[in-house]
Amino acid sequence: MGFHFPPSLLLLVCLCTTLISAIHATDCSSLKLTGGKKQYSNCTVLPALNSTLHFTYNATNSSLSIAFTASPSKPKGWIAWAVNPTATGMAGSQTLLAFKANGSMVVKTYNISSYSSIVEGKLSFDVWDLEAESDKDGKMVIYGSLKVEVSAEKLNQVWQVGPGIVDGHPMKHDFDKANLAAVGELQLVEKLSPAASSPSPSPQSANSNSGYGMSVTEINAGFWILGLISLIAFM
Incomplete structure (x- = not known):
């Protein structure tokens, strides 16, 4: 007897996989220098x-x-x-x-x-x-x-x-x-928006991620995943 997954669960898995792939694509800490x-x-x-x-x-x-x-x-x-x-x-x-x-x-x-x-x-x-x-x-x-x-x-x-x-x-x-x-x-120095309440712990380039802590992309992706799980739970 096989297992049958509801379409909503399969959709969640696909979306989560896509979001996680996007996170890793922007994780610059994975770049390795020759010799290191x-x-x-x-x-x-x-x-x-x-x-x-x-x-x-x-x-x-x-x-x-x-x-x-x-x-x-x-x-x-x-x-x-x-x-x-x-x-x-x-x-x-x-x-x-x-x-x-x-x-x-x-x-x-x-x-x-x-x-x-x-x-x-x-x-x-x-x-x-x-x-x-x-x-x-x-x-x-x-x-x-x-x-x-x-x-x-x-x-x-x-x-x-x-x-x-x-x-x-x-x-x-x-x-x-x-x-x-x-x-x-x-x-060289990350510019903070007027609404920012605390300074950045380290300078970042406009499209970089040093790999220390979570980036904005990772946080946003996390909220998306949580929201999708909540939505499907009530379907």
Whole structure:
């Protein structure tokens, strides 16, 4: 004799499964860095080029530590992450660019004054602890720390991937839709709404979840599940 579940119960199971999947999809704590030798307070899936950013903002000394992860567009290519202090695009970007040279990963700095001028040079702010690594699948990670403006709440970030290096110079990246979309704001300090009664325990990016405690998505999903259970109980 088999078991027969009422349609309402099956509907509840399906909805709960969908909601739980959505929760896990936004749980950035599941992102793992290659090597995993450093820990960061926040992480976010960037909206283009299959890339991620882990970061820790230290307001006491106005510094930002980052780990940017992406795959170059070709096996011998490069990846880059940048801050633009004056605009929202590539021109003016202060860039950390990583690639493999003679079998070892290196990170170089580029002050990109224009789209036609990509010259290695000193950035407009201090950077330190620069290093990079890659895994067997070709994914690369740039590690570094940089000085930001005192009391900064957000930064204009730009990231990119490229096909290769010629005579020590990075080749131009593609200008596909994903490449052009690789810009955005990095929220260093979470802005509270006027109705908020208590400060956030730690800074978060606009679309990140550090994995400590429950996110707004998780709480909302919990209320939905409880509401559905109550509704079906009276059906």
